[in-house]
Amino acid sequence: MPTSRTTPRRVLMGVVGAAAALALTACGGVKTTSSGGGEGKYPTGNIEFSVGASAGGSTDLITRALAQGMSKELGVSTPVLNKPGANGALNAKELQSAKADGYKIAVQNASLFTITPLTVSPEEATKIDSFDVITGISRDDYVMATNSQSGFTSIGDMKKSGKTIRYGTTGVGTGAQLASALTFKSAGIDATAVPFDGGAPALTALLGNQVDVSTMQIGEAIENIKAGKLVPLAVFSDKRIDYLPDVKTAKEQGFDVLVTQYRFLTAPKGTPEDVKARLLDAAKKTFATDEYKKFNEQNSLTPMEVSPQEVLTALQQDTAKYKKQLDEFGISLAG
Amino acid sequence: MDISPILDGFGIVLEPSNLIYCLIGVIVGMLIGVLPGLGPGATIAILLPITYGIGPVSAIIMLAGIFYGAQYGGTITSVLLRLPGEASSVVTVFDGFALARKGKAGTALGIAAIGSFIGGTVSILGLTLLAPIVAGFALDFGPPEYAALGVLGVLLISSIGNGNKLKAIIAAAVGLLIATVGRDTFTGAERFTFGSLNLAEGIDFIPIAMGLFGLSEILYNLEERHNQVHAPAKVGNVWPSRKDLGQAKGAIGRGSLIGFLLGVLPGGGATLSSLAAYAFEKRRAKQPERFGKGAVEGVAAPETANNAAATSSFIPLLTLGIPANATMALIFGALLIQGIQPGPQLVTEHPDVFWGVINSMYIGNILLLIMSIPMVGVFVKILRVRPAILAPITVLITLLGAYTVRNQVYDIFLVIGFGLLGYLMKKLGFEPGPLVLAFVLGPMIENSSRQSLLIFGGDPTGFFTRPISGTVLALVLVVALWPLISKAVRRKPAPVPAGPPADPPVEPPVEEKTP
Amino acid sequence: MTILVGYLPTPEGDAAVEAGLREGALRSERVVIVNSPRRGAPVDEHKIDDDASAALLARARAAGVDAEVRQPLHDDDLAETFESLVEETGGTLIVIGLRHRSLVGKFILGSEAQRILMEASVPVLTVKADR
Amino acid sequence: MPITDPLEEEVAEETRPPHAGPVPQVVAALVALAVGVAGAIGSFGLGLGELTHPGPGLWPFAISIVIAVLSLTLVVTGRGLQDAERFSKATLLTAAGLVTLILLAALLPLIGFEIPSLLLVCVWLRWLGKESWRSSIVISIVTVAAFYLLFVLLLQVPLPRLI
Structure with a gap:
């Protein structure tokens, strides 16, 4: 193995590289957003729909149908990403910590908020307060x-x-x-x-x-x-x-x-009102299409396209009722 | 048999985008087959993140193309340089290079391409006919059967590897242990997460595969393993003569059969079948002494067989959900990423994936045949690129690719960590293949056996009393006890003389590859 | 005492061998033909195969010179490879072929010949290809 | 498979550097043993449950025991194995390569991918690959530019970046 020759150039390179790095970090800062994001009116980039279940299940199909329709309405692409695990809790956790800019949203299940908390420790339970509900979708x-x-x-x-x-x-x-x-x-x-x-x-x-x-x-x-x-x-x-x-x-x-199980569209807590309004509008227009109605029928889904407030009320009532019944019968859902 | 899904499958393959993915796959496959260094396993691992963005059918078509394309590419360097680009082309070296020295390199490559095409096609036909039959038993497969199959898969891979069996099984068990990290699906308990949120979701398949297969290979190759430089070889006329074809005919036929059969066996795979086909031809030849001195059959048989096997190794994956080798384990992972569980239900639940992938192989093989003959010269030129130049580029693809999966630097560190682990494993004689494979099969084994125990009411004898799981478990026993059985069989006289001919001693470095 | 001849399968290389053999015959010294491929790539178009090196030796015999062909690998240091060969074989002269290269080409690729010229500890004879 | 082993061995044998002695073999086996023991202790803590209701720790516990037992066997029997490679001076190259990877990962979120990637490719080419300065610099710039084009402009991947 021949030793490499030392050249003044080598030293120079290192200095130049380091200096350039410092200079650029000092004045620039690092960007990560994908296309466009930042400037202009929402949405300017892809909106990612994450699914807390594997592909092919009801949540996945609904997300895909909705994402497809909303993509047309919003004029951006809406990739659907499956992040299965723990009845959607893993996905929820990720969504909850995502940036509240409307570029990462998810269809979520009622059961994650009404039933899962009955099976896991309180600190592990996903809370609906961590999200902004945009609209109800359908009952299953x-x-x-x-x-x-x-x-x-x-x-x-x-x-x-x-x-x-x-x-x-x-x-x-x-x-x-x-x-x-x-x-x-x-x-x-x-x-x-x-x-x-x-x-x-x-x-x-x-x-x-x-x-x-x-x-x-x-x-x-x-x-x-x-x-x-x-x-x-x-x-x-x-x-x-x-x-x-x-x-x-x-x-x-x-x-x-x-x-019963029902699903609703959520975004991370603190998503700007205008973004939510834009999403709601796109969702409503999607609900109204024949294509989407046919999808509901094919999948035996009953529309439940209600306001966020109604979704929250339903969630609260169900949680209370399930808890009472489980206590009454002495049932433990965990393993 | 209802053939309309098959025809639909052709429709899917002939969509322009899928044709392009198929083309990309086979070209990439041929490229890496030519280049010593990265094997198809490592390449597929590195490309996994890209498959995120494309549909399941296209993704698998491309990955499959890489796999069987590599079998074509591996031939070229074997013949021209005595340098098998792929482990499955090792035997091609003996007669391929001898032919090249006689100035018949073109003939050898031509025969290999034709043999590969025929072998591949025969195997796809077999796949087309056989797969749905196996899949017909789909519903008889419940949790106990899956549990048994998973155990069989892990055991086969660990026991039919190249290295030390004990080490392979330890590696596999470590893979199973790593698979348990994260939240338990039955109780919600967190296992081995040490309170880390990143680990609560379990360890992702992609960083494991990229690290253990892709990065470890690069780190391993950094230690200057290529100290041979060859003069460029002359290719000559690629079209084989009528006489050569006549000689190769039988070998191609038998190679197809051997390759198909050994490929179906989990753990069999392309390498084994090429060796077996070569040994078989040599044994049945009237003048076995011609072998090693430029016998056309000596090229035709192994090259046909390795392609046939590469194709038929999709059968256990697509019909039973058992990956037959480490590369299939990666494709298994790619399917899972796409939300598709390979198994008996695949053909009914995802006929588009099933037939799309199978039929893409017909097209891919035709593309390879068309490309491999005129493009031999181009591929040979690739060998002039120094691996030192490719290495940093591959590393960058690996690391940035890992980042793009979930946009987390944590995943890059995971890849580096598993890359180091894989490197150390290779240095210390542990193959990373069993670990990755077991990691993939681990959750299936655990969940299915726990479901089974619930179904049986806690009585483990239930595994043995059900016909299919019982049979599979009997196979598990046979495999586990195979060393003893083979010892008993070997006591018989007449061992097969399959050693390579004394004349050209093979001196160039052969890549240590993931199969 | 030996003469080192840098050889590549090009017209310049042939000219260098020609000159090297002539010098070898004149001085009655051994000639070492150095065909050094770059380390790393599996194939280097500059490396000659066994037939070609046999042909070179035949040329040397015809010229009445005792010759051998060496094919050491080099990294980014062909000049050093020559230096170590000079030391090892007791070289008295290096013969290399020169090819014409444009200024830009020389800037981008550098010139091995130039480095040999500058770093060699023995006289260097450079020749051009026959036109 | 008895038919084929000799063939493969003959070809493969020559590439491997000299095999390491018994020490790395035993160390490797001991590390595996440690993994097994740690796994067993950890999963025991999770609760094993019973066969009718397996706890979360049962399966990992079983695997850990297998690892521990097999590793122990390897400690005893693996001394004479010749399948490990000696760690030589060339290993330092790998170590150096590894350090650059870690640096890249650490710097990526701080200063974007361009400069760390450029430096990584350059270092690998110049010192690990012994390319000339000229080609190292040219290739690394071209590579990073190509990555920028591919990941940022074409695939629109949200890589941390400066520009």
């Missing part, structure tokens, strides 16, 4: 279904069978878990929860007879229900669902279990 109800081979047709049938029911849920701290746990407890059925990471694997396990029943969002199960592969046992809404008019609610079957 749960259905408990079983494989057509099981022979069950109602919650009562499961009780009659007398065996331990193994039920799939879409994860710890989700509405699916809460609805199932409340149902089995209030019906006095012996049951074990098997948490999966989202609706798709819970559905797959049910179709493959790995579990006896699964509770999923309607959109995830409806195709297989129509095809006769799955038999719906109950829905957990107040009234019957338009998409499954023949399926009795849990209430009708005598169990006071009311759990």
